[in-house]
Amino acid sequence: MFAIRSLLKNTKRLLKAVPKQLWFLLAIAGLGLAAYFNLHVKIESLFGWSAIPFGIWLAITLFLLIFNRAQLLAKWRWIFAAFAASSAISGMLGIFYAPVGSLNSESYGGDIGIFISRAPVEWTRFNVSILEYSTAWLRIAIVLLIGFGVGYPKQANKTGKLSVRIFSSIFSFTKSTASLFHNRFNAWRIERSQVKALQRADQAAYEADRLTQSQNNVTKTQPASVEIQHAVSKPSTSESSVNPKEVIEVEKDDLAKFVERMPEDPATPITVAYPTPSELKAAAKETAPTPDYSAAQKFPWQLPSTEMLAIAEPGGITKQEV
Template sequence: MFAIRSFLKNIKRLSTAVPKQLWFFLAIAGLGTAAYFSLHVKIESLFGWSVIPFGLWLAITLFLLIFNRAQLLAKWRWIFAALTASSAISGMLGIFYAPVGSLNGESYGGDIGIFISRAPVEWTRFNVSILEYSTAWIRVIALLLIVFSVGFPKQAKKTSHVLVHIVSSILTVMKTATNLFYRRFNTWRYERSQVKALQRADHAAYEADQLAQSHTDTTKSEAPPIETKSIDSKPSTTDSSVESGEVIGINKTELDKFVERLPEDPATPITVAYPTPSELEAAVKEVTSPPNYSAAQKFQWQLPNPEMLAIAKPGGITKQEIEYTSLKIEESLGQFGIDV
């Protein structure tokens, strides 16, 4: 009994000597550890890695609320800025998807991070557009700007004035450049239209000159017509000395004589000669026969035993690996709302 009483007295003295702030931090650490080991699945699904900034903000706020409320009211801007910064970090983590099996949630920021960065739009890692991705980052940047404006109001005011001046200067430069470009563009269009008009006039004059030249060349190249004399094909019955061959030769015109001289003329071009039917038949007979594969068909090929295909080699896939792979496939399909 004496030992128990002395032990209790020592604990009482220790509790009196230790400041209350230390007991507060020990209680927070104990509660956080117990909550992680008992509710880690829900915490990972709801917060993800963003539980760290939210937990720090909650611990600091509770500490000021219990031990120093005046400081809490005086530093309300910092408290609100810290909460907004934690939300921005959570939204940033909610943009990135966590690998399958690493966390119980879909993203590094959990469901809260997904809500901050995406709501009310829902998109998956396999179906996301540049607009949705840019909108999520714009939300995070907007939260960071709120943190800066609330936590540092004077610096935010000066920075806003500088940004307004820079933006106005940029807009003025853009307006001046646009007006200059518009004037130069109109000048270029006018000069181009003048050049096009001169080109069209020059082309019309050239066409007229070519047409007149072609008429002149045609007139010069026209030759006088060839006078052909035809004699009556009927021979005179009174002149018995004229033979039939002489009559045919007399009736031939100059054109017929020119056609007869064409084959003998060296300047006559060589025409295309097509093969005759007899030449085609001879070419068909000379076609080589297809190769003979009878030797390959008669060869005794050694085929494997089909029963060996059903026997797995040693060291194959185990049943545990098959179940694990099946579970991962079901988790992947569950992200798309497919129940297996």
């Protein structure tokens, strides 16, 4: 009995000596373990890995709510900023899909992460575009900016003004650069059009000069051809004194005429050379040499059977072929 009484007294003293904050932490740890072992499927499906930042935020908020409400009211901006940061982390995890079988959720951020990063748009891991990814990251950035603006208004105001200055300077620089390139491009285009116009004018003048030159050449050569034509078409008034040998020569073909003409004949073209009759006879007597196949390899080629070309019988192959 004495031992039991002493144990109870020591327990009461220990309970009084231990601060309430420690008991709170132990209670939070016990509740966390119980929730993990009993409700881990639902927690993984709802929060995923984002249960860690949300759990830390909830524990800090409950601690201030129970033991220091004045501090909670004074630091409510920080509490909201921490909640926004936890939501942004959950949204980041909600963008990426978890491997099949690793979690009880589609993404690392659970259903809440999917809601923060995608809702009301739904997309799957097999059907996603760059625009949807960009929209998800933009939403997370907006959540972070809201948390930063509420938690630290002075710093957010300074950062906003600085960002506006930076963006305005970048915009003005881009605008001036674009206008400079635009002016240079317009000047180059105008100069090129002028050069093209001069080239077209030169080409037109060249064509006109060629046409004039060709007309002058035609007018110079036309009287001579007319005189030749008159001379050819003029009827002969003298009596014909043609020998029978000359009549036979007229009936010869043109090739024989050109062959028998002498080089002194002005009617023979200078750039054309025709063989003589003796050369033609010598060329006809000569025969092409027979090719020599002695160096060729005599390979015993085996030709396939002609039965392969026969039409197959209907119904497929026969039993003999099998």
